Amino acid sequence: MAHGTAHHHESNTKRIWTVFVILSIVTLIEVVLGILKPEFLTDTSFLSMSLLNWIFIILTIYKAYYIAWSFMHLEGETKGLRRAIVWTAVFLISYLIFILLTEGDYIYEVFKSNHVAWDF
């Protein structure tokens, strides 16, 4: 906000506290789920990961969205800058995660079922 708009800048205090409440509630939900670990969530598997873990990851991305959009004020930037930041990260990170987790799972299978003993 350096474009000389500093003179009449509206205060966003209300929104800041709203976002804080949202982030706190989401964190609380995560902690409670992490302590209780409800069985129907840990036992149900979706795309080879338990439902509970999916919930954790989705809630994390939800929190990350609020931090980036509200606290880091991405929502106020131009579309071009926002896309340069978000898409670059999202594409590269998704690819990295995909390739490394696939490889990790493959090695796990090799350890488990191959002829070579690794725990001797």
Added chain:
Amino acid sequence: MEATVVRTGTEGKTWGGGNEPLKSSYGKMMMWFFIVSDALTFSAFLAAYGFSRFKFMDSWPIADEVFNHFPFLHGVDAPMYYVALMTFILIFSSVTMVLAVDAGHQLNKAKVTFYMFLTIIGGVIFLGSQAWEWKNFINGTYGAVYTTGGNVLQFIDGDGHRVALADIAVPGASDRVEHEAKNGIWFEAEKALPSYSIEEVKAGFAANPDLLIRTQIMNEEGEKTILSREESLAKLDSEAIGVVEGANLTRNEYGPPLFGDFFFFITGFHGFHVFTGVLINIIIFFNVILGTYERRKNYEMVEKVGLYWHFVDLVWVFVFTFFYLV
């Protein structure tokens, strides 16, 4: 020379030049691009952590059993509470940071000073908490025994509760002496010996028929496998070669060595970011007090350091998920 002036037909358009298409100052944009590259670095670490975890899918430690300490609650099993508290501290310091930025937009020096101060305090508390977390992780609670294959064997009693090495070992079952530099040909000392030798633990284990061994392998219910008394004795006798207490970069009492390595490396790298964040915040804080930005009629520096601070918070949100929750 007028003929050499090329007219592109894009004058006055967004990307036609003489214009700031992204409507962002140089400094802020570069802070963003730094953050993107730093985010990729952290992602690489976390993805590598995921790789190792998938590789040791059935033997990774259960986070709730490792991180279950809370200040002043000794011996109480308190999974997650402490790290949840740390998360709140960091989120709250992010809030005070954004409030400082907001006050900066209104050129309110007193408020910026106050909120910057709170942010720094929050960062320092977080760093202290992390140090305490590391202390617990490094010291460990129960201790374990490692095998020839590099696995960890933990001890439990008949009720399934963990038993510490101190309650098992029979002191004096062996007389292993710490090797000192003055005794050796190469004048190199060895690392401090663990409190108990493997022979002492073995003797104590054999003497107490109540004890069982818990391996690091997870069964179908997601719980660590517990061996029968006979299997435990056989396993301890044939495979156990050393005692491990707490964690270092080579071994830890929780499970695969990589677990400890990644914990130290990722939380350490994040902690280093928090540390530099606090330092930069302090510099900006003094600039605010000195009135540098007041004279400039522009508090954008606060905003830039704020971006970095929020990024540190953002990374913690992911570290929290992948180390403590998933």
